[in-house]
Amino acid sequence: MAQPSASNGEQVKSRERRPLRMDRAHTYSYHADDGVELRLTRYDGGGKGPVILAPGYGTSSLAFSIDTVDVNFPEYLYANGYDVWLLDYRSSPELPSATTQFTVDDIATRDWPATVEKVREVSGAGDVQVMAHCVGSMSFLMGMMAGMKGVRSAVCSQLTAHPVAPTLNQVKAGLHLADLLPVMGFDTLTTDYEDSHWQESIFDKVLKLYPTHERCNSPVCRRILFMYGEVYKHENLNQATHDAMHEMFGVANMTTFKQLGAIVRAGHIVDKDGKNSYLPHLDRLRIPISFIHGEENGLFLTKGSEITYNVLREANGPDLYTRTVIKNYAHMDCFIGKDSARDVFPIVLAELEKGNAA
Numbered sequence: 001m002a003q004p005s006a007s008n009g010e011q012v013k014s015r016e017r018r019p020l021r022m023d024r025a026h027t028y029s030y031h032a033d034d035g036v037e038l039r040l041t042r043y044d045g046g047g048k049g050p051v052i053l054a055p056g057y058g059t060s061s062l063a064f065s066i067d068t069v070d071v072n073f074p075e076y077l078y079a080n081g082y083d084v085w086l087l088d089y090r091s092s093p094e095l096p097s098a099t100t101q102f103t104v105d106d107i108a109t110r111d112w113p114a115t116v117e118k119v120r121e122v123s124g125a126g127d128v129q130v131m132a133h134c135v136g137s138m139s140f141l142m143g144m145m146a147g148m149k150g151v152r153s154a155v156c157s158q159l160t161a162h163p164v165a166p167t168l169n170q171v172k173a174g175l176h177l178a179d180l181l182p183v184m185g186f187d188t189l190t191t192d193y194e195d196s197h198w199q200e201s202i203f204d205k206v207l208k209l210y211p212t213h214e215r216c217n218s219p220v221c222r223r224i225l226f227m228y229g230e231v232y233k234h235e236n237l238n239q240a241t242h243d244a245m246h247e248m249f250g251v252a253n254m255t256t257f258k259q260l261g262a263i264v265r266a267g268h269i270v271d272k273d274g275k276n277s278y279l280p281h282l283d284r285l286r287i288p289i290s291f292i293h294g295e296e297n298g299l300f301l302t303k304g305s306e307i308t309y310n311v312l313r314e315a316n317g318p319d320l321y322t323r324t325v326i327k328n329y330a331h332m333d334c335f336i337g338k339d340s341a342r343d344v345f346p347i348v349l350a351e352l353e354k355g356n357a358a
Contacts, residue, residue, distance in 0.1 A: 015243075015244065017067050018067045020043075020065065020067060020072075020074075020075060021071070021075045021078070021079070022043040022045065022074065022075055022078045022084075023043065023044070023045075025041050025042060025043055026041070026042045026044075027039065027040070027041050027042075028040045028041075028042065028118060028122060030114060030118045031114065032090070032106075032110035032111050032114045033110055033113075033114065034106070034110055036090050036097045036102075036106075036110070036111070037095060037096065037097065038087075038088065038089055038090065038095070038111055038114060038115060038118075039087075039088040039092070039094065039095060040052075040085050040086065040087055040088075040115065040118060040119065041061060041065075041085070041086040041088075042083070042084070042085050042086075042122070043074055043078050043083075043084045043086075044083045044084075045077065045078030045079065045080070045081055045082050045083060045084060046078075046080075046081030046082060046083065047081065047083070048080070048081045048082045048083065048352070048353075048356045049077075049082045049083040049084065049085075049125075049128065049129050049352075049356070050082075050083040050084075050085055050119050050123045050125050050128050050129070051077065051082050051083065051084060051085065051128065051129040051130065051131055051352060052085045052087050052115060052116070052119060052128055052129070052130050052131070052132075053073065053074065053084065053085065053086050053087060053131050053132075053133075054087045054089065054130065054131070054132040054133065054136030054137070054139075054140060055087070055088075055092075055133055055134070055136055056133050056134030056135050056136055056158075056159075056231075056332065057091050057134060057135035057136075057252065057256060057260075058091055058093070058098075058228070058249055058250060058251070058252035059091075059092070059093070059248045059249055059250075059332075060088055060092040060093050060094040060248060060250070061086035061087060061088050061092065061094075062094075062247055062248045063133075063248045063332065063335065063336065064086060064335055065086060066241060066244060066247070066248060066336055068238065068240035068241040068243075068244050068336075069238065069241060069336065069337075069338060069340070069341070070338075070341065071341040071345075072336075072341075073335050073340070073345060073348075074086060076341055076345045076349070077349070077352075080349055082352070083123060083125075085119050085128075087115055087136070089107050089111040089112075089115070089136070089139075090102055090106065090107060090110075090111055091107065091135070091252065091253075091256065092250075093249065093250025093251055098250060098251050098252075098253075099251050099253070100253065101253050101254070101255040101256075102253065102255060102256060103255055103256060103259050103271075103272040104135065104138065104139055104142065104256060104259050104260065104263075104272075105142070105259070105271050105272050107135070107139040107143075108139040108140070108142035108143040108146060109142070109143060109146050111139070112139060112140060112143035112148055113143060113148045116128055116148060116149075116150045116151060117150065120150055126150075127150050127151060127152040128150060128151055128152070129151070129152060129153050129154065129155075129352055129355050129356075130151055130153075130154040130155070131154070131155045131157070131348060131352065132154065132155070132156055132157065133157040133158060133159075133332075133334075133335065134157065134158050134159045134299075134300075134331070134332075135159060135256075135260070137156040137157055137158065137159050137160065138159045138160065138161070138163070138263075138269065140154065140156065141156065141160065141161050141269070141278075141285065141308075142161075142269055142278050144284050144285050144287075145269075145278040145279070145281040145282065145284050145285060146278065146281070146284075147281075147284060151287060152287060152288075152355055153287055153288040153289070153290075153351075153352070153354065153355030154287065154288070154289045154290070155289075155290045155291075155292060155348050155351050155352060156289060156290070156291050156292070156305075157291075157292050157293075157334065157335075158292070158293055158294065158297060158299070158300055158305070158331050158334070159300050159304070160291060160304055160305045160307075160308035160309075161268060161269045161278070161279065161307075161308045161311070162267060162268045162269075162304050162305075162307035162308045162311070163263060163264055163267070163268075163300050163304045164267070164300065164301040164303040164304040164307070165229075165264045165299070165300060165301065166229070166298060166299075166301060221242070221245060224245065224249055228299060229298055229299040230298025230299060230330060230331070231298070231299050231330065231331045231332045231333075232330050232331060232332045232333035232336070232337075233296060233328075233329070233330045233333055236328070236329060236330070236333040236337040236338065236339070236340075237333060237336065237337060237338060238338040241336050241338070248336075255272075259271075259272050262274050282311065282312060282315040282316065283315065283316065285312055285315075285316065286316045286320065287320065288320050288321075288354060288355060289312070289320065289321050289322075290321070290322045290323070290324070290348075290351035291305045291308065291309050291321070291322070291323040291324070292305075292323075292324050292325075292326060292334070292344075292347060292348065293305045293323070293324070293325050293326065294325075294326050294329035294330045294331055294333070294334050295325050295326060295327050295328065295329065296328065296329065296330045297329075297330050297331045298330055298331065299330075299331045300331070302325055305323060306323065309321055309323040322351065324347055326343070326344055326347065328343075329343070329344065
C-alpha cells in the first residue's frame with residue numbers, strides 16, 4: 001500500500017516536477033453566463049479533436065495532467081495527434097469559485113455551454129469531442145439534455161445519468177449528510193490537511209475509524225475516502241502519484257453534495273429541486289457516446305452505466321453507444337494509475353478515433 005512521505009505543505013514545496021512531453025500550453029480564462037471565471041488549458045498536438053477533458057468534482061485538471069506517471073492522459077492524446085483542452089470548471093480547486101456554493105445544474109447549463117463555445121471559437125472547429133470523468137461526465141450529459149450544441153462525440157467515464165452507489169455511499173445519501181453539515185456550520189469540506197491545527201488532528205483521528213477497504217496512513221487520503229468514497233485502488237498508484245494526491249483535490253461545497261445526494265437517492269439525474277427535468281430529453285443525446293467504467297469502482301457501481309447505456313439504446317437505437325468495463329480498475333485510477341497508459345488510454349483513444357474517422 002502506498003504511504004505518504006511528507007506532510008501536505010511539505011510535499012507542495014519540495015516536489016520536483018518533470019517537464020510535460022507537450023509543447024507550451026496556452027491558457028484561456030473566460031466566463032460562464034453568471035460571471036464565474038472558468039479556465040481552459042490547450043495543448044495543440046494536431047488536427048484531431050479538439051477534445052475537452054473534464055475532471056471530476058472537487059479536482060482540478062491536474063487529475064489528468066499529473067506528472068508523476070510515465071505518460072499522462074493529455075500527453076498520450078497529444079502524441080496521437082489531438083488538440084487537447086483541459087477544463088477547470090467552477091468546482092476546480094484552482095479557481096476562486098471552488099469555495100462558493102453552486103449546483104451540478106450550474107456546471108451543466110452554464111459551464112459546459114460556455115466551454116464548448118470557447119473551444120469552437122478559438123480553435124475554429126465546427127464541433128468538438130468530449131472526454132469527461134465522474135461529475136464532469138454527469139454534468140456533460142445534463143448539459144446535452146438541456147440543449148447544448150456543438151459536440152459530435154463523447155466518452156463518459158464512471159458516472160452517468162443513473163448512478164448506483166455502494167452501500168456506504170447510499171447510507172450517507174440516505175442520511176442527508178449534505179443537508180445536516182451546513183446546519184453544523186460546514187458549508188465546505190476540504191481534503192487539505194494542516195497538522196499544526198489541533199482541530200484537524202482530532203478530525204483525522206476520527207477518520208481513522210471510517211469504514212473502508214482502502215486503508216491508508218495519509219491524512220489527505222483519509223479525507224478523500226470520507227468525502228468521496230474509494231475513488232482509487234492503492235495498488236494501481238505509484239508512490240509519487242499517491243504523495244501528490246493533495247495537488248489534485250481540494251475544497252468542495254455542500255450545495256453540490258446536496259444535489260448529488262438527491263440524485264443518488266432518486267437513482268437518476270434530477271435538478272437542484274429534485275425534478276426530473278433532464279431525462280425527458282434523451283433524444284438530445286443522439287450522438288456517439290462511449291461509456292467506460294472501472295469494474296472495481298467503489299464510488300459508483302458499474303450497474304449505473306449499464307442502465308444509462310441500455311436506456312439510451314432503447315431511446316435512440318443501439319448503434320450510437322458502446323460500453324466497456326475495465327478490469328482491475330476502480331474510478332480515478334483509470335487516469336492516474338501507473339499502468340493506465342497501457343490498460344486504459346488505448347480504450348479511450350479507440351473511441352475518440354471513431355469521431356475523427358473520415
